[in-house]
């Protein structure tokens with residue numbers, strides 16, 4: 001992998017400028033207002049948690065940020081307005097997301113999935129190498145090496161690299177989803193319930209990976225229902241209820257907020 005994934009000891013930069021800012025995002029599905037005037041921002045080296053009850057509008061918020069659904073409001077990436085930038089182009093600029101469900105190429109091995117995730121940066125070299133077969137082998141080897149490093153960084157052990165994604169443990173699949181979204185390097189990762197279905201040590205592994213990514217100056221926005229996880233790793237939390245922002249603050253402030261307790265934390269979800 002390139003230098004963008006560094007050791008967890010790398011200095012964090014939480015006082016930097018916002019890398020992603022959303023303003024007044026509103027999403028309508030016909031007559032239903034799923035999201036209303038939601039605004040937040042995230043900086044490099046920061047984890048922003050988004051919490052809220054089922055159907056609150058959290059996933060719609062990610063869909064709006066990535067311009068995958070019709071909406072109003074504005075999005076700024078590195079200070080540039082990207083409110084109308086295509087989802088694919090946002091990904092090229094380092095704004096990427098995962099979904100609640102894992103999505104892999106089921107017929108490709110774990111390593112091949114990782115190669116597919118990084119191959120865009122190599123496509124030009126591969127095209128050139130059609131005329132230079134010896135070069136194609138070298139480029140492929142390099143892509144395999146980088147893909148293996150990517151997987152290792154995300155805690156997907158070498159023993160799984162040659163297996164199909166469906167044949168590896170569920171906890172590993174969740175880590176693989178995050179790794180594939182990261183690819184050769186992202187600025188902002190939007191993770192939609194990365195811990196869904198995880199427990200115990202798998203959740204701890206995921207938490208460790210997310211904290212390591214923060215240490216590499218990545219900005220992370222994490223939708224999560226597991227309160228213990230998000231309260232322990234997030235720097236700030238945004239709480240959404242019935243499409244509207246109900247509260248924002250540090251995990252401690254959010255946990256003390258009576259509105260939040262009433263709307264969410266007090267319920268058995």
Ligand SMILES: Nc1ncnc2c1ncn2[C@@H]1O[C@H](COP(=O)(O)OP(=O)(O)OP(=O)(O)O)[C@@H](O)[C@H]1O
Nearest residue numbers: 029032034052053054055056057058059060061100
């Ligand atoms: N494509 C769609 N068409 C119509 N309504 C939708 C669509 N997607 C979501 N909704 C509705 O919009 C509201 C917000 O849904 P959304 O998935 O954004 O909430 P959420 O907070 O992510 O929920 P969960 O925690 O259950 O994933 C819900 O009432 C949902 O039924």
